[in-house]
Amino acid sequence: MVSSFLLIIFFILFSSFLIHVHSSSSLSPNHRQALEISIGIGSGGEGGGGGGGGGESGESEACQCTASPPEIPPQPQPQPQPRPLVFLDERLAVVFPVIQRFKNLITSDPYNVTSTWVGSNVCSYKGFYCESPPDNSSALSMASVDFNGYKLRAPSLVGFIDSLPDIALFHANTNEFGGLIPSNISNLRYLYELDLSNNKFTGAFPTAVFGIKSLTFFDLRFNSFNGLVPSQIFAQPLDVLFINNNNFLQTLPQNLGSTTSFYLTLANNKFNGPIPRSIGKASKTLVEVLFLNNELSGCLPYEIGYLKEATVFDASSNCITGPLPCSFGCLAKMEILNFAGNLLYGVIPEVVCALGNLANLTLSDNYFTGVGPLCKKLIQSGVLDVRMNCIHGLENQRSIAECAMFFAHVKICPFFPTFSLIPCQISHNGWGENSNKSSPGTGGSGYYTRKRSKPSRAPSPTYSALLRHRL
Numbered sequence: 001m002v003s004s005f006l007l008i009i010f011f012i013l014f015s016s017f018l019i020h021v022h023s024s025s026s027l028s029p030n031h032r033q034a035l036e037i038s039i040g041i042g043s044g045g046e047g048g049g050g051g052g053g054g055g056e057s058g059e060s061e062a063c064q065c066t067a068s069p070p071e072i073p074p075q076p077q078p079q080p081q082p083r084p085l086v087f088l089d090e091r092l093a094v095v096f097p098v099i100q101r102f103k104n105l106i107t108s109d110p111y112n113v114t115s116t117w118v119g120s121n122v123c124s125y126k127g128f129y130c131e132s133p134p135d136n137s138s139a140l141s142m143a144s145v146d147f148n149g150y151k152l153r154a155p156s157l158v159g160f161i162d163s164l165p166d167i168a169l170f171h172a173n174t175n176e177f178g179g180l181i182p183s184n185i186s187n188l189r190y191l192y193e194l195d196l197s198n199n200k201f202t203g204a205f206p207t208a209v210f211g212i213k214s215l216t217f218f219d220l221r222f223n224s225f226n227g228l229v230p231s232q233i234f235a236q237p238l239d240v241l242f243i244n245n246n247n248f249l250q251t252l253p254q255n256l257g258s259t260t261s262f263y264l265t266l267a268n269n270k271f272n273g274p275i276p277r278s279i280g281k282a283s284k285t286l287v288e289v290l291f292l293n294n295e296l297s298g299c300l301p302y303e304i305g306y307l308k309e310a311t312v313f314d315a316s317s318n319c320i321t322g323p324l325p326c327s328f329g330c331l332a333k334m335e336i337l338n339f340a341g342n343l344l345y346g347v348i349p350e351v352v353c354a355l356g357n358l359a360n361l362t363l364s365d366n367y368f369t370g371v372g373p374l375c376k377k378l379i380q381s382g383v384l385d386v387r388m389n390c391i392h393g394l395e396n397q398r399s400i401a402e403c404a405m406f407f408a409h410v411k412i413c414p415f416f417p418t419f420s421l422i423p424c425q426i427s428h429n430g431w432g433e434n435s436n437k438s439s440p441g442t443g444g445s446g447y448y449t450r451k452r453s454k455p456s457r458a459p460s461p462t463y464s465a466l467l468r469h470r471l
């Protein structure tokens with residue numbers, strides 16, 4: 001069957017050759033191509049589509065063939081050549097080898113993500129997203145990488161993230177990346193979200209990020225970075241800074257309040273020393289701040305009371321001492337205020353309990369000694385937790401001996417008069433600036449029912465930063 005088919009094809013070809021040999025000196029390109037294709041079929045895939053040289057010698061080969069018509073001249077076995085890759089954009093051609101190199105570095109891929117990283121359409125690879133770059137609306141570039149939760153393991157990101165020149169978002173929560181953060185990521189002109197959370201990074205704070213002018217979201221939480229957090233990070237124009245759950249050990253930098261971040265999470269490290277007074281400078285921006293579970297000491301600066309945009313302030317589980325500043329009565333938007341597990345003492349200021357938006361005031365495990373009527377109402381409504389303090393007449397308090405021991409060695413705060421300062425206008429018709437209570441002194445007012453009827457809150461961004469895995 002096959003050989004008679006070959007024979008027919010051959011004679012058709014041969015006769016057309018003879019005509020051409022007589023009429024023109026060389027084969028036209030079209031005919032040469034036709035020949036290549038025919039021989040390709042005839043040789044039954046042997047040598048694949050690579051009959052490259054077949055038609056080159058046109059005339060003479062055709063003459064040789066006349067000597068033994070049924071046989072196809074033996075051809076050099078050409079290597080099957082990979083189909084040339086065609087890219088949607090030259091910028092994608094540039095990142096293709098970068099991705100393939102990185103793929104080869106990956107030693108664990110439990111969800112088989114990298115099995116999709118084949119072919120020239122890099123925009124269809126799992127975890128990669130293409131978009132038009134800002135500098136050329138008709139181009140297409142690798143704009144974001146989202147590996148959140150893929151559990152990929154690679155010893156380093158060097159040669160990868162720094163070699164995706166148009167990258168704007170890099171999200172890699174819950175992977176096993178390690179090594180150093182490449183220092184020249186500072187040249188990445190569009191990078192604005194860098195999430196390296198819950199990986200295996202160690203060593204010093206990645207100072208390369210200071211050069212990234214576009215960066216607004218920076219998340220290093222749940223790694224093993226150690227040493228110092230350079231003060232420059234608080235001068236960086238960030239919106240979000242999550243560096244919780246690392247091993248940073250240092251006194252909080254004095255310029256902390258220069259931060260432009262709305263969300264600042266330094267929790268679960270070994271920061272020590274007092275909360276810097278400069279924090280008041282962040283009054284226009286700071287919305288949520290988490291200092292919890294560090295080794296902070298000293299007294300609370302009354303400047304915290306300037307944070308008029310703040311809704312969450314949590315410095316629980318530290319060693320902060322002194323009274324609660326009355327300036328906290330200016331925190332008109334505050335919803336969650338948590339200083340549990342410190343060494344605070346004094347009377348809980350009524351102006352704080354009067355805050356109109358307060359949903360959770362946790363002051364347990366301190367050494368407070370008194371509460372007024374407004375605070376007592378908050379205790380009844382479950383908003384204020386003062387268990388394990390030294391408040392006479394309340395249940396679940398520390399023993400008299402324990403309290404006596406504490407007050408025998410109590411630390412007096414510097415700037416003591418500032419603790420009674422109230423740097424805002426507080427209306428006496430209901431204390432808190434924004435509050436609008438019908439009758440603050442009487443039980444069962446709309447104030448508390450409003451608190452209770454508050455729908456279950458969406459988790460705050462900073463508190464969700466305390467979870468290892470991005471939601």
Ligand SMILES: *[C@@H]1O[C@H](CO)[C@@H](O)[C@H](O)[C@H]1NC(C)=O
Pocket residue numbers: 110111112115
């Ligand atoms: C991963 O992909 C390879 C190749 O596509 C396939 O053979 C394998 O079964 C896949 N494994 C899992 C766990 O999906």
Ligand SMILES: *[C@@H]1O[C@H](CO)[C@@H](O)[C@H](O)[C@H]1NC(C)=O
Pocket residue numbers: 089090091136137138139140
């Ligand atoms: C914009 O991108 C397109 C597509 O890649 C390209 O052909 C064009 O030359 C680029 N224009 C400029 C000004 O770089």
Ligand SMILES: *[C@@H]1O[C@H](CO)[C@@H](O)[C@H](O)[C@H]1NC(C)=O
Pocket residue numbers: 159162163165184185187188
């Ligand atoms: C960083 O350095 C690597 C290797 O030296 C280079 O390939 C890459 O393009 C550089 N990246 C940037 C953003 O400058």
Ligand SMILES: *[C@@H]1O[C@H](CO)[C@@H](O)[C@H](O)[C@H]1NC(C)=O
Pocket residue numbers: 338359360361362382383
């Ligand atoms: C207040 O916050 C603490 C600490 O996060 C939490 O344990 C407690 O359940 C909260 N109380 C209310 C009433 O939401």
Ligand SMILES: *[C@@H]1O[C@H](CO)[C@@H](O)[C@H](O)[C@H]1NC(C)=O
Pocket residue numbers: 436
């Ligand atoms: C207080 O409540 C009253 C009645 O609900 C309302 O008319 C008034 O505008 C409120 N004032 C403020 C400052 O919210």
